[in-house]
Amino acid sequence: MPLPRFTRLPADEQRRILDVAQRIFAEDGVETASYNQIIAAAGISKSSAYNYFDGREDLLYTALDDVAARLAEVLGTWRQVADNAEFWAQLKTVEQRLRAHIETHPADLALIDPAFLLREQGAFTSWIADFVANGIAIGLITVETDRNLLVAATAAVLRAVDGWGAAEMKAGRTPDPDQAWILLRNLWGTPRT
Template identity: 35%
Template sequence: MVRPRFAKLPAEQQQAIVRAARDEFAGRGFHDASLNRVIEAAGISKGSMYYYFDGKEDLYAYIVRTELEQLFVHLGPFHVPDDKTADGYWSTLEDYYLRLMAALTATPELAAMIRGLLAASTTPVLAQAQADLTQAVLPWLEQAVANGQRAGAIRTDVPSDLLISVVMGMGQAMDVWLMTSKPAEDELPRLVSVLIGMMRGAAQP
């Protein structure tokens, strides 16, 4: 994990490390990335790097998380859908998903790192990083499901946690497919509409 000492670095030194790591991971992927190249590009010693991070996996997880946080700050809040009709509810979710995927399409470096995180999650550190991201969005999903059930948009005949697991599995598959296939910008709305329609088919009453 990132060590508290990293937060005590001057902002410009933190940014130099983040910039070097982001460029290396986005350009080469997790497995082919070299921590030595990151160290050289950041202008620090190997000892200093291990003073701030436990290793390449921890640095990668930190970069993906911070880049995602900045993306969501840029996009603005995604309020839990509270539409009173099923069509309105699913339309809101489609709009959210399109905004997110359009932003990822516009930032291919971040999309590449997310793909790398999903592909490399068999390692304990990155598996934990993926689990942490899931836990971070779980309260939002739970409230979204509850609101959808009240609106008649989400089925109530299966446990909510099972429904969330199914929807998250579909969502992850959709994310990977869209980020890998890299559709044209003008094709993205249609594809997102089709994918949300598939999710709606599984989750609606």
């Protein structure tokens, strides 16, 4: 959690510092990005940085919480649907919103995993649990397994797809969005239509 002096900065200055931090964490990785490099790139002194954050980990968590909040807003609330067509249409709509978001916030793609795994896993898991429950209720998800295990496995597939998509984009290729749906259909025992 940032220190009070950071939260008293003008919103555009907070945003600028977080944007720099998120870009560098995305480019260099959350494990290896240099606090000093981030401070220098943000154009703030080391003493100011330590008045804003308790250190590198505090800045990292602040940056990841910001990413998670933006992504949670993009995901929205899962709206319960009555049939398979509506279910897939809603997932496609969410996918389109995420793609549009990533186009304007490219660093978020590389930070999705750490944002949800290190910080906001509960919100992400809750969203997945809602759409898995809906899929079971309408008969789209037919595999018989423990519900918590199914939610965890679905989350793992989505995280793997995010990582694969980020690697594809970094290599200059456009990831095929149908790959995620193929994996999920197979995981869920959903018949091909």
